[in-house]
Amino acid sequence: MVHNTTKPRGRPRSFDEAEALEKATQVFWSKGYDGVTIDDLVAGMGVGRPSLYAVFGDKRTIFLRVLRAYAAAKGARATQALFAPQPLRDSLADFLKHDVESATQKGSARGCLLVCVAPLVNDAEVQGFLQSAVAGGAAMVERRFRDGISAGDIPPDFPVAVRAIQVTDLARGLTMRAQLGTPRETLLKDAEEAADLVLLPRRGNATPEG
Amino acid sequence: MVHNTTKPRGRPRSFDEAEALEKATQVFWSKGYDGVTIDDLVAGMGVGRPSLYAVFGDKRTIFLRVLRAYAAAKGARATQALFAPQPLRDSLADFLKHDVESATQKGSARGCLLVCVAPLVNDAEVQGFLQSAVAGGAAMVERRFRDGISAGDIPPDFPVAVRAIQVTDLARGLTMRAQLGTPRETLLKDAEEAADLVLLPRRGNATPEG
């Protein structure tokens, strides 16, 4: 973050760039990608049309910036939940519950930009970004599992990769149900159950069908 | 199935209604809902524009018909997989694997109309239909679990409702990964793992099969 100390010469902007992006997020979140018109963005972001094009570029570019900011914020919160000093089971439950909470925020659109909106955007760059985001999420959970093995919370033969993917699959299922209107309380309970499902010790071998 | 024996009076249609609907499914599947124009449907379905309006109605109506047909077909295949005469574990695995296969079919769009396209449609009727479809899927799995208890495949205290929801959540996760391009083989393996995750006996649970 390098701050530019030289003051801009001309008329100062009447909007805050980050704030406008935040509002753009809400617009895309509530209307999808194709459903959003430039006028929607102009109205929602509080930025005039020419300024919008000058500062942010066209719709696709705006969406990419929104996606990146959204994913970064979500990733940060996920990291915080996963790697807070607490038992593995609580980390996992917090991870999933946080997903649920952000997907059921009132006053904001339901669901998740990354899960519900972005996959439909027919754009190579968006798809690539999503793939890496998904892989990154699973990798994060897997790392937490490894820490859990070190801490003795789970046995050393715990199938970290498989379980990590299953956690993210379950998270996506929760998010989609949120989008369809399942109440938050139900989903929070399901999040706990999901954490337990993945972690509860098995009888016999941890990996089935060895 | 009532066959209409009276021949139609005027000029015969140059297209098959069911076939056209099938093609419409592909169009929506590959382009989403908002991304589809009437011209896309005209081109994709092989039906003239006025005929399209006369026979199928507008885009929203067409999409609803497509959804119902798609859900019916998918439900039928799911029933077949779940309730075929085989052990519970195989039923579940087949159920999930079938989902994966239909979501990774070549020559067709990836993912699932119900999971990847329909949730984004901002329409009360569509959302309602989706909710009932989701609930119906979970109920189907739950019923299969009950049968499994009767057959002694799982203990009587098996939490059928919770596990059924988890199965559908996992299925949605698989489907979304399919949409993002995860190869079929990976997902098929993950489907098996998911079935095992849900079914493997927990330590501390009573098992009937001695």
Next chain:
DNA sequence: GGAGTTTTTAACTGCATGGTTCACAATACG
């Protein structure tokens, strides 16, 4: 073969939208 009925082909209309342009307003610098 002709009349009546239905589908198809092609063109048309009106409206929303994306992207651009232009004159004007606001601020920094000399």
Next chain:
DNA sequence: CGTATTGTGAACCATGCAGTTAAAAACTCC
């Protein structure tokens, strides 16, 4: 105080789109 520079507001234009209409075509019934 004037000028250069940048942002803003409103109007503008071409395009694409949904939905309709008019006439030609294909078929059944008489």
